[in-house]
Amino acid sequence: MENIREFGSQPSNSSNDGSIVVEAQIVDTNSQQNVQPTTAVPAKKRKQVDSRSRVWDHFERITDASDVTIVFVDGPGFRKFILVACPMFKIPSRWTISRDISLIYEEERLKGEYIAKALETCLLDWGIRNVYTITVDNTSSNDTSLGFLKKKLLSWGTSTVKAKYIHMRCIAHILNLVVxxxxxxxxxxxxxxxxxxxxxxxxxxxxxxxxxxxxxxxxxxxxxxxxxxxxxxxxxxxxxxxxxxxxxxxxxxxxxxxxxxxxxxxxxxxxxxxxxxxxxxxxxxxxxxxxxxxxxxxxxxxxxxxxxxxxxxxxxxxxxxxxxxxxxxxxxxxxxxxxxxxx
Incomplete structure (x- = not known):
């Protein structure tokens, strides 16, 4: 039987740390004399990429035991940097950062649905059910809102060419991106x-x-x-x-x-x-x-x-x-x- 142990007190289903050690142990005591001891499988060493930036000429590089540069928010190098730059700042853990990013995503997704529902209300009030395109800028919330609205138009059964061209980008915005x-x-x-x-x-x-x-x-x-x-x-x-x-x-x-x-x-x-x-x-x-x-x-x-x-x-x-x-x-x-x- 193999026993898998992950360093740290955080849940074992996370893959952010990457510091996993696998140890193989023999549990059959009756056949212990006939079985050779199994060696531990070392953790896979990540390839070290040489930094080409001249910034490292002015900083001390801190590495772990496997000679890999530590860049996580829990790493001593980053904490030392923040301690010098802003001693009063409290560094959140990577778990907190991951949770906050998920919350921001959910908030932005809801904003897109709010926009879609507002457009749906306007179309119903105006008596418009057959829509060819809706022109918006290139923000990510518009992708969500128009995706939601496209499903509504398809459910009404009145969309043109199955709402294939419902999401039209602003020509002035695209022209700016092109140049x-x-x-x-x-x-x-x-x-x-x-x-x-x-x-x-x-x-x-x-x-x-x-x-x-x-x-x-x-x-x-x-x-x-x-x-x-x-x-x-x-x-x-x-x-x-x-x-x-x-x-x-x-x-x-x-x-x-x-x-x-x-x-x-x-x-x-x-x-x-x-x-x-x-x-x-x-x-x-x-x-x-x-x-x-x-x-x-x-x-x-x-x-x-x-x-x-x-x-x-x-x-x-x-x-x-x-x-x-x-x-x-x-x-x-x-x-x-x-x-x-x-x-």
């Missing part, structure tokens, strides 16, 4: 221009000198030099668009300010960088104009935006056919598009 995925793979030219813009804007004296050079060269524009917010792709488009207009000013600034090149080093944008950014701006302009058209409408219907969705798909196919870095960006955008609207 964000594409910009993750933008080339270094965008980063160089961003650093150049940040360098000028970080000092009032530099910004004044930049404006004086702009007036001396004869570039008078209504749009000022702006810095983007990386999480908002449309602000990146506006930053690059304004920076291109001041390309000659940046070149003159580099010649007149010795610290500009010494501080930025190889991050100073050259002619090829500006040409690359111009190509990217032409692509982003199509998405920006589409966003303006979509956001400017107060009457959102599927038939009104079907052409916009088709235009977006054709635009992504065109990017893939271009080749080079633009092709890579187009492939990632198209993958995000097909995740939601591939069918």
């Amino acid at each position: 964000q995925d594409g910009l993750k793979y933008c080339d270094v030219s965008v980063k160089k221009v961003r650093k150049a813009v940040r360098y000028v804007r970080n000092s009032p004296a530099r910004l004044k000198k930049f404006k004086d050079l702009s007036s001396w060269i004869g570039i008078e524009l209504k749009s000022s030099l702006c810095l983007d917010v990386p999480t908002r792709w449309n602000s990146t488009y506006l930053m690059l668009q304004s920076a291109i207009s001041y390309q000659k000013v940046f070149e003159a600034f580099e010649e007149s300010d010795s610290s500009f090149k010494s501080d930025l080093g190889e991050s100073v944008p050259d002619f090829l960088d500006w040409e690359s950014v111009k190509s990217l701006v032409e692509v982003l302009k199509c998405f920006y104009d589409m966003t303006i058209r979509i956001s400017g409408s107060l009457y959102v219907t599927s038939n009104a935006f079907f052409s916009e969705i088709s235009d977006l798909y054709c635009l992504l196919n065109g990017l893939v056919e271009v080749g080079g870095s633009v092709k890579l960006m187009g492939l990632n955008m198209k993958a995000k598009f097909e995740k939601y609207w591939g069918k």
Whole structure:
């Protein structure tokens, strides 16, 4: 008979700890002389993965007896870290964390059902039973609510194509996700221009000198030099668009300010960088104009935006056919598009 013992006082059906030792014992005393003693089966050693982060150069790595780094909330390394960072914080056990996550899930699931019941009440009050699509954003609660509502529509027996397309994502939201995925793979030219813009804007004296050079060269524009917010792709488009207009000013600034090149080093944008950014701006302009058209409408219907969705798909196919870095960006955008609207 095998006796299985798990370390700790917690229930044995959990698999979070992983520290299980199996011991085999012989219980037949009559045949004890004829049976060789069974050796203990060691616990399976987990493979240690080498950390590539330079963060570990500044911290002490704490391992257990099997030379495995301890990363659970019950581990001494994490507790030592919290004791230094916030001595007053009481660390919950992994059992408490697991329970809290389950409670949060149940609360969010109920919120989705509440939304579905509210939609059901509205449809009944309005006398609407035949629904083709419902347009929502991409939050997880909407998946639950529309799944619940889909079952209701099917039970009514009045749904179109068996409510297959009932869950329609917001086109503006999906367009934002598509472009964000594409910009993750933008080339270094965008980063160089961003650093150049940040360098000028970080000092009032530099910004004044930049404006004086702009007036001396004869570039008078209504749009000022702006810095983007990386999480908002449309602000990146506006930053690059304004920076291109001041390309000659940046070149003159580099010649007149010795610290500009010494501080930025190889991050100073050259002619090829500006040409690359111009190509990217032409692509982003199509998405920006589409966003303006979509956001400017107060009457959102599927038939009104079907052409916009088709235009977006054709635009992504065109990017893939271009080749080079633009092709890579187009492939990632198209993958995000097909995740939601591939069918």
